[in-house]
Structure formats: structure tokens, C-alpha cells
Amino acid sequence: MVAYHEFVSLSQSADSEERGSAAHLSALAYLNHFGPADEQAALYAALIGFLDDPSVKVRAALAYGLLHSTEAPRPIMLALLQDSAIIARAVLQYSPVLIDADLIGLIKTLDLSMLVAVSQRTQISPRLAAAIVARGQEAVTLRLLRRRDVALEGGLLSELAETRGGDAEMRGALLARSDLPAGARLLLVQKAAEALRGARIVKGAVAEDRLSRVLRDSCDTALSAIGEREAVRTTAAAYVSDLIVTDRVSARVLLHAVVTGHVMFFADCLAELAQTPRAKVFALLETGSRAALNALLARCGLGEGVRNLLARLVLHARATDLADDAAARHYVVTALTEELIAEHGGEIPEELEEAFTYLSEQNIVLARKAARGVMAAFAADTTTALPVAEPRLALPAA
Template sequence: MVAYQDFVALSQSRDSEERGQAAHLAAMAYLNHYGPADEHAALYAALIGFLDDPSVRVRGALAYGLLHAVEAPRPILLALLQDSPVIARAVVQYSPALVDADLMALIRGADEAMLMATATRERLSQRVAEALVASGGRPLLAKLLDRPDVPFSPAMLRQVADRDGAEDAELRGLLLARDDLPADARLVLVQAVAAVLRRTRMVSGAVAPHRLERLLRDATDTALTAIGEQEAAAGRAPYAAELVDSEFVSTRVMLHAIVQGHVLFFADCVAQLSETPREKVFTLLEHGSRSTLNALFSRCGLSQAVRNMLARLIFHARAADLADDLAARHFVVTALTEELIVEHDGVIPPDLEEAFAYLSEQNVILARRAARGVMSAFAGMTQTEMALPQLEAEARLALPAA
């Protein structure tokens, strides 16, 4: 306990360290006060008096005493926000008593250091976070995007993705790591990654151009349908609707969705193209006959040859786990390719050429993936020797000695 006379002596001392002790004691006593009202009012007046102390050490001790308290008096905190930069930054970074309106008024005229201190507050509202993005530079944006607890509106995330996603790899990675990134913005960033890889000298120098193009196109298509599958599983149909409206959904994309096991996204695309309720499309894809499926795909505007091919692929997919089984995907694509060759006597119709080329491409990709590790696994399971044909030794030429 400290007597009030001793406190007054400390607060009037010529030593700034002693006045700082008095300021801190006054702050602690005010926050933990449980006595009469006049005593509380006297403590409040003492706190205000310390705001005019010429020593930054004293004002800093006052701020430190009030820094983490929700009950800290707002007039004193607002005055400290106008104090020296080190005190103001500490208050804006740590004080829970400040409300959004206080922060918004501060952000409008703050420098980068003050904006960064605001960005490190324990809690930030969407309004404050977006005001910081509008006022600050790239380091501040990176700091905020790296915090998954900081909320952003979908429009703001789309804006950042469109503006910075193509050229800034760090910001692109931070955006892709956020669970609240809208699906269309995620697709934009994936396409930006593919474009960067296409231009990267190390990549383009190590992979033949045609193969690199195939790899990137397959990866982009997989990302497109995987994003669509997540959106469909969450019941968010606008992603598929936006792709259909922007003519992103081609026969290749629909085939890729089925082959990768992204059937929910495929169903969403069919529902949008055919203008058929989503639930009905699911029922038809699971249990519909070939003629029923043909009628559904006809409403999508697909040609007869493409309709028949998709119906066959769906019948194969019903009996296989395409989502997780690479061998099943390879089997289904191989079976469909062979059926198309037999049906058309090896002469693939022009409206199926693109789809057939896609299936042939997938056949190679899936065969490679399915074959990885098979021989090593087999070698670990068997003790028999490899059966090799007996080759007759060829007669060697007898060369004369030099």
C-alpha cells in the first residue's frame, strides 16, 4: 500500500523515473479501484495530469499501465494516440478499449509504421482490415493476408488476386493459403501460376514445349474441376454458373471432371447447361438409362457423338471409384478409348477428335501414375527370379593384334 501523501510526493518529484512510478501506480489503482466515487475521480484527475508531463518516460509508464485493460479511460487513450510515435504505436497495437471508429480515424492520417502496428492488433474487423489495405503498402498487405483470423470480403480478395496475383509470388501464395478465398479468385491464381511456370527458364528449359503445355493444361483443368468439386460439396453453385456463363465449360472440362472423380462439379455444370434442377441431375447421373442421359445431354446442346461418349463414360464411372483409385481411372479411360475405336472402325468423327485426343492424353498420364511403384512393390512381395529369354551369344569378330 502507498499513502496518498507519498503518491503526491512521487508525482511531483524532479526525477522522471519516480514520476513514472507514480503514473503507473495511479493507472493500476484506477483500474482496480473499489472505494468511494470521489477517490476514483481523484485518481482519474491524476491520470489526466500525467498526460502533460514533459518526460516521455512518464507518459510511457502511464500508457503501459493502461495498455491491456478494457476499462481504460478512452479520453486518456485517445490523448496517448497523439503522443510520441513509440507510445502511440503501443496503444494502437495492444489496447482493447479502442473501437473501430477510433482506428478508422487514426488510419486516415497514419504512416506505414502506425499502420503496421494497427495490423498486429489481436482482433481486427473486416472494415478496419480493408481500410488498412487501402492505406498501406505491400508489406502491410502481406502481413494481413498471412493472418487467417483477419476477415476480408470476397470482393476485396478478388481485387487483390486480380491486381497482384499475376506477378507477386508471395502474395499469390498467401492468397491461395486462405480458406476464405473465393473460388473464381483461386482459379485466377492457379492460371497465373501456370503462366509463370510457362515463362520460367528453368522449367521451360527442362521440359519439351509440347509436353510442358500438356502438363500445365492438365494441371489447370484438374485445379478448375477440383475447385468446382469443393464448391459443389459446400452447396455453392455460382462457381459452375460463372464458368458456364464465361464459356469455360467445354467437352474437355466435363470429361476431365468425370475422369478425376469430380462428379459433383460435373453435375453442377450439367444442371446449368441443361437448366435442370440439380437434384434431378444427380438422380439421372446415378440411376438414369442411356436414353435418359442422352436426353439430358441433348438439353446441354451437345452433339450426338459427344452425348453417347459421355453416357458410356458415366456407365463405366458408376462401377469404379474414380475419386481415389488411379488404376480405376486408367481402366475406364482405356475401355472408353477402345470402345470408340471399335465403334467407329478407327475413324473418329470430327466432333469427337478433341475429346478422343484428351482421352488418349489421359491414358498416357494415368498409365504413368498407376505404374509408379508397381515393380518395386512386386519385387518386395516375391522371391522368384525374373524369367528372361535365353539369347544366343553372337560370334565376336577376331581382330588381328596391332
């Protein structure tokens, strides 16, 4: 316990250490005061007096005592906000009494170190975060993006994806956020594909045609995978509608969605194209006859050849697990390819050329996936020898 006359003696000492102790004591006493009003007024006046102390140590001691309290006097914290840099940074970062209105006006003129301090506050509102991002300091923006506890508006995230998605570090930080809008996520995937296509190490290791196929297939997978995740959200219709408006839902995309097991996205596409309730589309995909499926696909505006192909694919998909079983996917794609060749006598109609090319590409990819580990598993379960014929003797050259 320190008597008031001892406190006054400390606060008037020529030693800044003693005045600092007095400032810290007065801050703690004010925050924990439960006595009469005149006593609290005296403590408040003492706090105000320490703001004018010539020693930064004393003012820092005052700030340290009040820094983390929600009961700290706002006028004093605002005054400390205008103090030396070391004190102002601490107040910006830690004081809970500061509100957005206090900070947003300052953000436009703060230097980088002060801006970093604001970005490290425990609570940052979307409005405050947008003001920080508007300063255009990439390091601070990245810091905010990597904080999962900071909510950022979808419009702001989409804008960042559009304007700064070309930077790999920024792209990674945006893609790691679960609240990134679906359209922005797809845009970033496309930017990543462009970056890979232009990377010297990739171009030198993969033939151009194969690289184009791999990147196109990857982008199609990303498009449908994002749609599959969006299917459980209220924004699913908006994502699919945007894809349709921008002409990114093709026969190839619809085939890829089913082949990769993204059936909810496939159903959303059909529902949007046919302007049919989603529940009805699901019912038709699960149990509808081939004629009913063809009628649904006709409402989507698809040609007869594509309709028949998709209807066959749906019927195959009902009996197999296309999402996780590569062998099943390989079987279905092989069956569809052979049916097309047999049906058209090897002369694939122009309408089906894109779909046939896709199936042929997938046949190779899926065959490789399905074959991985098969021989090793077979060898582990059998004792028979490899059936190799005896080599034939070659006649010497005349």
C-alpha cells in the same frame, strides 16, 4: 499500500522515475477502484495531469498501466495516441478501447511502422482490414493475409487476386486462405501456370509441347477440384454459372471432372447447363438408364457424339473408384479410347477430336501412375525368374 499524501509527493518529485511510478500507480488504482465517486474523480484528474508531464518515461508509464484494459478512459487513450511514436505505436497495437472509427481516419496518414502496429491488433474487423489494405503497403497486406483470425471480405480478396496475383508471395498468401472465393482461386492457379510457363528453369527442363499439356491438365484439375469443394457450399451455383458464362465448361472439362472423381462438380455443371434440379441430376447419374442419361446430356446442349461418350463414362464410373484408384482410371480411359476407335473405324469425328485427344493424353499419364510400384510389388511376392529368351548368334558381315 501507498498513502495519498505519499502519492502526491511522488507525482511532484523532480525525479522522472518517481513520477513514472506515481503515473503507473494512479493507472492501476483507477482501473481497480471500487470506492466513492469523488475518489475516482481525483484519480481521473491525476491521470489527466500526467498527460502533460515533460518526461516521455512518465507518459509511457501511464500508457503501460492503461494499455490492455477495456476500462481505460477513452479521452486519455486518444491523447496518448497523439503522443511520441513509441507510445502511440503501443496504443495503436494493444488498446482495446479504440474502435474502428478512431483508427480508420488515422490509417490514411500513418507511417509504415504505425500501420504495422495497427495490423498487429488482436481484433481487426473486415472494414478496418480493408482500410489497411487500401494503403497499398505490400508487407502489411501480406501480414493481414497470413492471419487466419482476420476475416477479409470476398470482394477484397478477389480484387487482390486480380491486381496483385502476379506476385508469387502474394499469390501464395491468398491461396493459403480458406475464405478465398472460388473464382479468385482459379484465377490465381492460372496466374501460377503462366508464371511456370515463363520460368527459365521450367522451359529449359521440359519440352514446350509437354509443358503445355501438363499445365493445361493441371489447370483443368484445379478447375474441377475447386468446383468439387464448392459443391458443398451455397456458392457452388455461382462458381459453375461463371464458368459457363465465360465458356470454360467444355467437353474436355466435363470428361476430366469424371475421370478425376470430381463427380459433384460434374453434376453441378450438368444441372446448370440443363437447368435441372441438382437432386434429379444426381439420381440420374447414380441409377439412370443410358437413354435417360442421353436425354439429360441433350438438355445440356451437347452433341450426339459427346453425349454418347459421357454416358459411357458415367456407366463405367458407377463400377469403379475414379477418385483414388489410378489403375481404375487407366482402365476406364483405355476402354473408352478403344470403343471410340472401334466404333468409328479409326476415323474420329471432328466433334469428338478434342475429347479423343484428351483421352489419349490421359492414357499416357494414367498408365505411368498405375505402373508405379507394380513391378516392385510383384517381385516381392514371386520367386520365378524373369522370362528372357536366349540371345541369338548374329552372322558375321559378308
